[in-house]
Amino acid sequence: MTRISVAGLAAAGLTLFGSAVALAHSPLTDGQLDRVTAGAAGVTGSADAQAIGALSIAGTGSNSFLVSAASPYPGQPDLSSSAGVVTSTAVGMGSNLDLQGQPPASSATNVTTAGTANGNLVVNYTRNFTVIGGGGVTAQFGITVVYGAWVGF
Numbered sequence: 001m002t003r004i005s006v007a008g009l010a011a012a013g014l015t016l017f018g019s020a021v022a023l024a025h026s027p028l029t030d031g032q033l034d035r036v037t038a039g040a041a042g043v044t045g046s047a048d049a050q051a052i053g054a055l056s057i058a059g060t061g062s063n064s065f066l067v068s069a070a071s072p073y074p075g076q077p078d079l080s081s082s083a084g085v086v087t088s089t090a091v092g093m094g095s096n097l098d099l100q101g102q103p104p105a106s107s108a109t110n111v112t113t114a115g116t117a118n119g120n121l122v123v124n125y126t127r128n129f130t131v132i133g134g135g136g137v138t139a140q141f142g143i144t145v146v147y148g149a150w151v152g153f
Helices: 002-023 030-037
Strands: 041-052 055-068 082-095 106-117 121-133 137-149
Touching: 041 137, 106 121, 106 137
Parallel strands: 041 082
Antiparallel strands: 041 055, 041 106, 055 082, 082 106, 082 137, 121 137
16 A cells, blocks of 8 residues: 555656646746746645455545636736646445454545635635445545636726
8 A cells, every 4th residue: 555655646746746847848938937827726635545354445546627717807917717626535445254363354544635726706615525334345535626716806
């Protein structure tokens, strides 16, 4: 499980920082920086699962999506709207399958999602659901949706 978590963290870091470096072949001009930093939304998600038993299954996943629109106000590139969505899911199942002499089976999950957006109109919705089922199954789902816009100018 640790090897997968480290690989996931490394992949997320490369995606987050590597794409910006790969696209910036030379220093950005002030105009380009205005378009890069104009309006912002950010989302993050984390999912962990563990299972202990003669039969143990654990799985996690996270997906995110961000979008930003051009500013509707001429000469004000910082006043754009932006939105983001992140979902994270974790499932764990631990069972001893009625085998005698085994330590107790268990499973647990942990899911967190969060986000933020800029603007004077901001919507931030976060929900987290946990289901503990029969047979040692634990499942958790989290979602965050953010939207930010500058209105009334």
